[in-house]
Amino acid sequence: MTSKAPDPWVRLSPFYPHGGLPVPYFDGVTSQSVEGVWQTLKVFEHADIDLGKLEVTTMKGLKRTVRRYGPVQGHRAGPQSEQLLPYETARRRIYLPTYRWMLEHRASDLVERLRGIPDVVLLDYTTNGDVTDPRSPLSHAALIQLYLEGRWPEEN
Template sequence: MPRTPVFARCVFVPRYHVENLPAGSVVYDASSYADPPYCPLSPMWVHGGVPVPGAAGVSSDTVEGVWQGLKVIRGKIAPRFFRGPGAKRGGKPSGHLFGRKEIGVVEARRQIYVPTYEWVLENRIDPDLIRGFIDAACAGVVQHFHDVGDNGDPNDPDQPLAHAAVLVRYLNRRCAERG
């Protein structure tokens, strides 16, 4: 009888807690400061052809470009952020533009950021890298992922969302689908 794989969750860990993990933990830096092959997991990484949610036929070079370009600041979005490397946009946003509607940050994370980042994971990241994370988790290896952000709660509008938390949710969902 085939053995059912042991599932170990992937875990988001804030960058300041990396040194407090149990010995033997596998830790991945998913930030733009990471070494290859992990640096392309950053939303700042230029992948090209990233669809902009709510804007049919429009694409961005980066996930960060989508996020920053759709921010509504002083009543305007900034599509110029769709081109080139990911960059932060100054100013206090009133929301994000999704189609013709301005939405709040938590809803924008659900409708814009998470789908865009997951699209990149499925279409621009080396499938062997993703498969390796999933295979390790199914084999019982606990993996910890971090980036420069510390907020793993997409419902916390007061802090930027750490993309490593989105990556972890995606990987855990894929592991669960695998069975």
């Protein structure tokens, strides 16, 4: 479920450049990837949003780090908004809807293939499937499992 996965499974990675993914809070704006949305809307102590991350198609150069920009202040809730969403709220209102949209509109064929496999093991770099646990990034394998089981986390 990572950017290092073989074809076709790499398409389930949030870094994969599907194109045309709607950006929450930005009417009519789209991103190449889920990760592009997440990184674009992140606001740091020394850097605001970066719309350039929406256009990245290489699965590289997407990350924006605290080492370079200072502590994360939140995720911006719109291009003109002063509101910064705290981490869990941003996960629920930005990340989850964007990843779910990608599963439903850009990788639905793979989701259906997974539904047809009786026993499947999904591998990821992390195992955190708890949206409320900020100690580690969300596991996409865990999110896919929740989606397949009809237990997708609450988005609002």
